[in-house]
Amino acid sequence: MGIRFKPHxxxxxxxxxxxxxxxxxxxxxxxxxxxxxxxxxYSGSDVxxxxxxxxxxxAFYTGEEGFGxxxxxxISLQWGISFAYRVPVSTLFLEALPWTLLLMGxxxxxxxxxxxxxxxxxxWRRGRFSEKAxxxxxxxxxxxxxxxxxxxxxxxFALNLGxxxxxxxxxxxxxxxxxVKTLDLLLHLALPLTTLFLAYFPGNFLLSRASMVMxxxxxxxxxxxxxxxxxxxxxxxxxxxxxLIPMVTRFGLRFAFMITGALVVETIFSYPGLGTLLFNAISxxxxxxxxxxxxxxxxxxxxxxxxxxxxxxxLDPRLSDGF
Amino acid sequence: MDFETLRKLSRDPxxxxxxxILSVVAALILLGPVxxxxxxxxxxxxxxxPPSSGHWLGINDGGMDIxxxxxxxxxxxxxxxxxxxxxxxxxxxxxxxxxxxxGGALDRFLMRMADIFLAVPPVxxxxxxxxxxxxxxxxxxxxxAFLGWARSxxxxxxxxxxxxGALHVKAARRMGGGRVYVIARHxxxxxxxxxxxGFAAQLRVxxxxxxxxxxxxxxxxSRKSLGIMIHYALRYYxxxxxxxWLLPPVVCLTLLIMASTFLxxxxxxxxxxxxxxxx
Numbered sequence: 141m142g143i144r145f146k147p148h149x150x151x152x153x154x155x156x157x158x159x160x161x162x163x164x165x166x167x168x169x170x171x172x173x174x175x176x177x178x179x180x181x182y183s184g185s186d187v188x189x190x191x192x193x194x195x196x197x198x199a200f201y202t203g204e205e206g207f208g209x210x211x212x213x214x215i216s217l218q219w220g221i222s223f224a225y226r227v228p229v230s231t232l233f234l235e236a237l238p239w240t241l242l243l244m245g246x247x248x249x250x251x252x253x254x255x256x257x258x259x260x261x262x263x264w265r266r267g268r269f270s271e272k273a274x275x276x277x278x279x280x281x282x283x284x285x286x287x288x289x290x291x292x293x294x295x296x297f298a299l300n301l302g303x304x305x306x307x308x309x310x311x312x313x314x315x316x317x318x319x320v321k322t323l324d325l326l327l328h329l330a331l332p333l334t335t336l337f338l339a340y341f342p343g344n345f346l347l348s349r350a351s352m353v354m355x356x357x358x359x360x361x362x363x364x365x366x367x368x369x370x371x372x373x374x375x376x377x378x379x380x381x382x383x384l385i386p387m388v389t390r391f392g393l394r395f396a397f398m399i400t401g402a403l404v405v406e407t408i409f410s411y412p413g414l415g416t417l418l419f420n421a422i423s424x425x426x427x428x429x430x431x432x433x434x435x436x437x438x439x440x441x442x443x444x445x446x447x448x449x450x451x452x453x454x455l456d457p458r459l460s461d462g463f
Numbered sequence: 464m465d466f467e468t469l470r471k472l473s474r475d476p477x478x479x480x481x482x483x484i485l486s487v488v489a490a491l492i493l494l495g496p497v498x499x500x501x502x503x504x505x506x507x508x509x510x511x512x513p514p515s516s517g518h519w520l521g522i523n524d525g526g527m528d529i530x531x532x533x534x535x536x537x538x539x540x541x542x543x544x545x546x547x548x549x550x551x552x553x554x555x556x557x558x559x560x561x562x563x564x565x566g567g568a569l570d571r572f573l574m575r576m577a578d579i580f581l582a583v584p585p586v587x588x589x590x591x592x593x594x595x596x597x598x599x600x601x602x603x604x605x606x607x608a609f610l611g612w613a614r615s616x617x618x619x620x621x622x623x624x625x626x627x628g629a630l631h632v633k634a635a636r637r638m639g640g641g642r643v644y645v646i647a648r649h650x651x652x653x654x655x656x657x658x659x660x661g662f663a664a665q666l667r668v669x670x671x672x673x674x675x676x677x678x679x680x681x682x683x684x685s686r687k688s689l690g691i692m693i694h695y696a697l698r699y700y701x702x703x704x705x706x707x708w709l710l711p712p713v714v715c716l717t718l719l720i721m722a723s724t725f726l727x728x729x730x731x732x733x734x735x736x737x738x739x740x741x742x
Binding site: 153154155157158161162165166169170172279280282283284285287288291292294295299395397399400401403404407408418419422423425427430431434435437438441442445 | 477575578579580581582583584586587588590591592594595596668671672674675678679680681690693697700701705709710713714716717720721722723724725728
């Protein structure tokens with residue numbers, strides 16, 4: 141009764157088409173603006189453009205070079221020039237990218253790992269008080285947006301208690317040994333990471349618990365238990381690996397929602413990643429920068445989803461006939 | 464919706480909690496003008512003054528009464544969510560139903576489109592559109608609906624196909640019921656639970672998006688919204704303003720999202736539990 145469509149080709153083509161749509165949107169939106177984009181954007185700023193630069197920019201934003209030329213520029217990292225920072229957009233982007241990868245990467249790894257373990261254990265203890273309490277608490281936590289939890293953590297742990305720094309990713313202008321520097325990085329990472337963890341963990345927990353409950357009802361689990369295997373072995377070697385699959389499949393659907401939260405969290409803690417870069421770009425109305433950050437990060441999101449898609453069709457051949 | 468499901472719903476604590484929070488929010492929106500008699504755009508008060516008997520939550524940096532701002536912001540945020548969720552659901556139901564009934568090439572085309580829309584991260588497109596064109600919030604809500612129909616369309620299509628193949632619908636068709644009759648009399652009412660579930664889920668996404676986008680500064684800065692209030696209050700977080708300025712919009716927003724989460728969870732659980740497996 142599920143949604144049936146041909147193997148992954150559907151989803152894979154979907155991602156590729158979505159990437160094209162995003163590139164085309166970013167190519168065509170500036171052309172839809174009334175008036176001359178380049179004059180409108182740069183005349184009010186302090187950037188003095190040589191006539192050659194101006195011609196190049198105009199060609200870049202008005203589509204004179206055509207969609208193919210735009211694609212070429214995109215691939216060769218020529219994403220325009222930020223008029224607020226007066227440097228090429230690619231420089232700013234590549235400076236911010238590692239911080240976002242660090243924050244998002246840690247948040248996903250931790251929340252998937254712990255959420256999965258907790259979900260598996262909860263399903264195993266189905267019906268007991270601890271399981272019910274866990275599900276209740278996680279459902280409540282799922283309703284707390286990153287803005288709420290982030291602001292509260294900032295108020296309590298950075299301002300009132302002063303345990304963690306309130307912003308940034310490292311203490312600047314300080315000559316430190318490697319170990320002190322690492323501790324400094326971790327201290328700065330703690331609050332934004334906790335916020336994201338609190339946002340991602342409930343989803344992973346509830347999802348893996350739900351699929352684990354379904355799996356535990358199946359016959360092969362009965363067989364495994366009847367063979368006299370240890371409970372831990374039945375839980376993880378037999379059941380849990382099957383519960384991993386829906387978690388990966390749902391990841392793509394939840395990812396779009398998650399990056400919205402990550403933007404907000406970086407802004408709250410002024411963590412110098414892509415979210416804060418985008419926030420600054422928005423507040424200075426730096427359209428070239430907004431356009432490039434949005435386009436490149438959505439392409440990265442699509443690439444991650446595509447890789448996941450390929451990875452789990454390889455992990456589980458049965459999936460070729462389902463969602 | 465029959466009596467049995469209603470009874471189950473009313474017994475579910477999550478449903479009760481969600482409805483309770485939502486009715487408080489509705490009461491606040493309706494009673495707002497009475498409880499706080501100031502115009503939220505009136506800048507005639509002393510900026511940054513603490514709470515007093517005249518201004519329960521004090522005055523913000525622009526000299527505006529925070530409580531009046533809060534009511535107005537709550538209303539705007541909720542309305543944005545309602546517009547986006549109802550438009551998105553209507554679009555999703557239209558596409559899902561026509562896809563299920565038509566079948567063939569149209570079905571394949573619509574579902575391919577849905578795949579593309581599922582893959583595009585909506586927040587990114589909204590940021591682009593908002594930054595370039597500065598549309599009104601209503602247009603942005605519709606844009607969000609336009610980007611978010613795919614999921615409910617897929618769920619509705621799957622369930623409508625099941626109903627479409629059921630015996631009683633086949634019988635209705637044999638007796639001479641046309642396409643329109645089958646859709647209106649059988650498909651649309653019989654997948655009713657999906658509308659409610661879809662609406663609660665889309666409401667949650669829309670409120671979350673509105674708060675995030677306005678927090679990031681993508682709306683008209685003079686507009687009242689929970690996200691914009693948090694945005695401004697956070698600039699003064701080092702001052703002693705957080706209890707009466709920063710916390711109220713944060714709590715309101717959290718309660719809103721929590722209520723829609725509770726409703727979505729409870730509806731999904733009470734209406735046909737098999738629905739969970741279809742997506």
